[in-house]
Amino acid sequence: MELDKFIRSVPDFPKKGILFRDITTLIRDAGAFRNAIDKFYEHYKDNRIDKVASTEARGYIFGGAIAYKLGSGVVPVRKPRKLPAPAIREEYELEYGTDALEVHCDAITAGERVLVFDDLLATGGTALATCRLVERLGGKVIGVAFLVELLELNGREKLKAYDLFSVIKY
Amino acid sequence: MELDKFIRSVPDFPKKGILFRDITTLIRDAGAFRNAIDKFYEHYKDNRIDKVASTEARGYIFGGAIAYKLGSGVVPVRKPRKLPAPAIREEYELEYGTDALEVHCDAITAGERVLVFDDLLATGGTALATCRLVERLGGKVIGVAFLVELLELNGREKLKAYDLFSVIKY
Numbered sequence: 001m002e003l004d005k006f007i008r009s010v011p012d013f014p015k016k017g018i019l020f021r022d023i024t025t026l027i028r029d030a031g032a033f034r035n036a037i038d039k040f041y042e043h044y045k046d047n048r049i050d051k052v053a054s055t056e057a058r059g060y061i062f063g064g065a066i067a068y069k070l071g072s073g074v075v076p077v078r079k080p081r082k083l084p085a086p087a088i089r090e091e092y093e094l095e096y097g098t099d100a101l102e103v104h105c106d107a108i109t110a111g112e113r114v115l116v117f118d119d120l121l122a123t124g125g126t127a128l129a130t131c132r133l134v135e136r137l138g139g140k141v142i143g144v145a146f147l148v149e150l151l152e153l154n155g156r157e158k159l160k161a162y163d164l165f166s167v168i169k170y
Numbered sequence: 171m172e173l174d175k176f177i178r179s180v181p182d183f184p185k186k187g188i189l190f191r192d193i194t195t196l197i198r199d200a201g202a203f204r205n206a207i208d209k210f211y212e213h214y215k216d217n218r219i220d221k222v223a224s225t226e227a228r229g230y231i232f233g234g235a236i237a238y239k240l241g242s243g244v245v246p247v248r249k250p251r252k253l254p255a256p257a258i259r260e261e262y263e264l265e266y267g268t269d270a271l272e273v274h275c276d277a278i279t280a281g282e283r284v285l286v287f288d289d290l291l292a293t294g295g296t297a298l299a300t301c302r303l304v305e306r307l308g309g310k311v312i313g314v315a316f317l318v319e320l321l322e323l324n325g326r327e328k329l330k331a332y333d334l335f336s337v338i339k340y
Binding site: 008010013014020022024025027028029030033034037050051056057058060061062063064065067068069071072073074075076078081082083084085104106107108 | 184194200221227231233234237238239248252254
């Protein structure tokens with residue numbers, strides 16, 4: 001299935017000059033959503049993934065489904081001050097601005113094999129911060145996966161230490 | 171599986187006097203997460219669910235997995251100004267404050283059968299706003315499902331027009 005046909009491109013969102021790749025038109029289609037999850041499952045099924053770490057908020061839609069299909073646990077990586085128990089934090093740069101991500105200290109056990117997922121790879125800052133959070137807790141990043149990769153922003157370069165997989169490329 | 175044993179209770183979060191029910195300790199456990207998703211699947215599998223509408227952000231972790239298992243599409247219900255295309259909005263009251271939710275106008279087609287999911291039922295404001303968004307788009311709310319229900323806040327009363335299912339009750 002050619003999943004790129006299900007993505008809607010919205011000019012000037014969230015601000016002028018940004019061409020926003022909208023995944024809601026893909027996930028509302030049951031067949032396209034299933035096909036996307038199955039592509040990730042096929043790619044990682046032999047990798048013994050203990051946990052899928054995904055980023056707030058759109059990443060969770062896929063992260064939960066991929067974890068379910070792989071038989072893995074789920075690690076929600078959140079914006080600051082959302083997590084109720086002791087957490088660690090990583091700052092990162094966004095395509096437009098800066099932000100930080102947090103994860104619970106007890107979300108990952110040392111030695112666990114973790115798949116990092118986000119819906120979109122832009123500059124790679126979010127994913128790299130997530131990888132660092134996983135590694136600070138002793139986890140091993142088995143792969144970094146995205147539904148959509150924006151090739152011109154070259155986030156792949158920032159993540160070259162990791163095995164990277166993306167389904168739709170622009 | 172007794173899923174309530176996997177929930178962590180955190181006193182005074184996000185503010186004094188609130189006993190926060192933390193689901194991260196459930197979802198990090200692959201078996202508990204799978205069991206939770208399967209409970210929703212078993213409950214709704216014969217209901218021909220076209221779409222699962224879930225609320226940002228924790229709701230997405232389950233919403234995506236339930237939709238995958240049921241073979242449904244996904245409708246992300248978001249906080250204001252996050253969605254890139256034309257959307258409708260509903261205001262609602264929180265357990266602590268007020269907020270609003272939005273959904274894309276083209277997320278649901280008239281007549282579609284929709285399962286509304288959120289991780290936690292407190293006062294019911296979030297879920298009721300989600301049901302109204304679904305109905306304003308012509309969708310039929312087949313059920314309203316929660317991982318955790320806080321019985322003392324009586325959100326069930328606010329949602330009495332709908333078939334309600336929750337897995338863990340406090």
